[in-house]
Amino acid sequence: MWKEKYKIGVELIDGQHRELFRRVSDFVKTVQSEDKWDEKLSKVKETLEFMKAYVITHFDDEEAYQKEIGYPEYERHRQIHQRFKDEVQKYAEKFQEESYSEETVQEFGGKLMAWLINHVAGEDQKIGDFQNRGGSV
Amino acid sequence: MKAQYINSFYKAVLDVFRLMLDINPEREELTVVDDMIAGNEANVMIGITGDLAGSVLFGFTKDMTLEMVKIMSGMEMKKLDSFVSSALGEVVNIISGNAVTNLSKEGYTCDISPPQVIIGENRSISMATEKALTLPIKTEIGKFEINISVRENQ
Numbered sequence: 681m682w683k684e685k686y687k688i689g690v691e692l693i694d695g696q697h698r699e700l701f702r703r704v705s706d707f708v709k710t711v712q713s714e715d716k717w718d719e720k721l722s723k724v725k726e727t728l729e730f731m732k733a734y735v736i737t738h739f740d741d742e743e744a745y746q747k748e749i750g751y752p753e754y755e756r757h758r759q760i761h762q763r764f765k766d767e768v769q770k771y772a773e774k775f776q777e778e779s780y781s782e783e784t785v786q787e788f789g790g791k792l793m794a795w796l797i798n799h800v801a802g803e804d805q806k807i808g809d810f811q812n813r814g815g816s817v
Numbered sequence: 818m819k820a821q822y823i824n825s826f827y828k829a830v831l832d833v834f835r836l837m838l839d840i841n842p843e844r845e846e847l848t849v850v851d852d853m854i855a856g857n858e859a860n861v862m863i864g865i866t867g868d869l870a871g872s873v874l875f876g877f878t879k880d881m882t883l884e885m886v887k888i889m890s891g892m893e894m895k896k897l898d899s900f901v902s903s904a905l906g907e908v909v910n911i912i913s914g915n916a917v918t919n920l921s922k923e924g925y926t927c928d929i930s931p932p933q934v935i936i937g938e939n940r941s942i943s944m945a946t947e948k949a950l951t952l953p954i955k956t957e958i959g960k961f962e963i964n965i966s967v968r969e970n971q
Contacts (some may be wrong), residue, residue, distance in 0.1 A: 681891050697956050712900060783899045790886075790903030794837070797889055798911050801836050 681705040681793070686800050688808030693745060696738045697800050703731060704793055711789050717782045724785055728775070731792075732768060739765070742807075749815055751807055760803060762797065822925055823952050824963050826873065829915035830954060830963070832890065837908065838888045845953040845960075853949045853964045855935045857896055858882070863907040863932035869920065871967030874949075875909050881959030897936050906932040909963075925969075 682701035687694045707727045710720050739761040746754045771788045780802055827844055834840045855862065858878030864872050879887075883894040885908065886901045905958055910932045917927050949966035 681889070705891070708892065711866070712892065712894075758933060786899035787903040790900040790905075794904045794907035794911065797837050797906075798833070813852045 681708075681797075685703065686804075688804055689812065690706055690808065693804070693807070694739065695741055696734075697757075697804070700731075700734065700738060700796060701800075703727060703734065704789075704796055707731070708789050708793060711786055713784075723781060724780065728772070732772065735765065735768065742804075746807060749807075749811055753806065757803065757807075760799070764799075786787075820847070820950075822869065822920070822967055823950050823963065825854055825919035825923065826912070826916040826920050826965065827952060827954070829912045833912045834907065834956065837911075838885060840956050840958065842954045842956045845955055848951050848953075850949050850951050852966070853966055855947055856858075856908050857962075858937065859902065859905055860935040862933045862935065863909060863913045865927050865967055866930070867927035868970055869927050869967040870927040872966070873913065873916075874964040874969075875912075875929055875961065876964065877905065877961045878959055881956075881961055886960040889971055902934040906934040937949075 681704065684699055686701075687699060688697075701787075707724070710723045710727065713720060715757065735761055743754070743758055745751075746757060751757070771784070775788075826889045830842055834842050853872070853874050853875070855874060857875040858879040859882040861874055861875045861877075863875075879897055881899060882901060883904050886904045889904060911928075913929045913932070917929055920927055945967065947966060949964045952963045952965075954963065956960055
């Protein structure tokens with residue numbers, strides 16, 4: 681799932697993005713596998729728990745980096761992260777209510793993958809571009 | 818209905834397809850249709866509110882949808898399940914969000930409703946709207962269409 685063109689040229693962030701893509705990819709592989717839902721549920725739950733914590737760590741680190749370099753779109757980017765965290769939270773609640781129904785977990789997986797690709801390939805590249813221009817707008 | 822509405826969507830398709838799928842789409846001839854029917858295997862509907870009001874319907878074939886999700890995930894996809902339809906819905910959501918940004922540059926302030934994915938070509942839904950514009954778009958992984966029916970709010 682990860683492509684080299686997604687790199688923004690900042691080691692810490694690229695490393696975290698790679699890890700995110702790896703985890704989302706594993707997650708998709710698990711939910712799409714032919715195994716019975718009950719059998720893969722523990723793996724699904726484990727990945728979801730990891731993602732919930734890791735997304736927050738990554739967003740915090742990325743936002744701290746933006747602040748450090750004086751990234752002008754910091755606030756807008758922070759809001760995009762916040763909306764995504766809210767969305768993940770909503771799904772987490774739905775999973776509890778529905779005892780992790782396959783349908784909802786699949787739906788979450790599809791959305792998560794497309795969101796991540798668009799965000800890292802688009803929005804996050806602007807951070808790298810800003811830094812490469814020597815931090816000027 | 819003005820062509821610039823559909824151009825905002827077409828430009829968004831170009832940007833998002835290049836960014837997310839490494840695909841360069843090409844537009845074909847615009848046609849006027851009497852109403853919008855969700856007649857494809859995978860249809861995604863988006864509502865528009867604000868300075869423009871109406872709906873936009875994206876229609877994809879099953880093969881193209883599976884191929885799009887394969888490009889994103891790097892995995893072979895076999896059926897139009899919740900994962901695939903949700904990924905497709907999110908791509909259309911991203912396209913529509915970009916289209917709304919493009920429309921704002923033309924002076925129209927609009928908002929979009931969450932995408933509604935309708936799977937199955939027999940589930941034809943007539944939108945019972947005014948006339949719609951259909952823009953067929955050709956890509957190396959298949960053809961799809963965007964139907965748009967909006968009016969300007971006074």
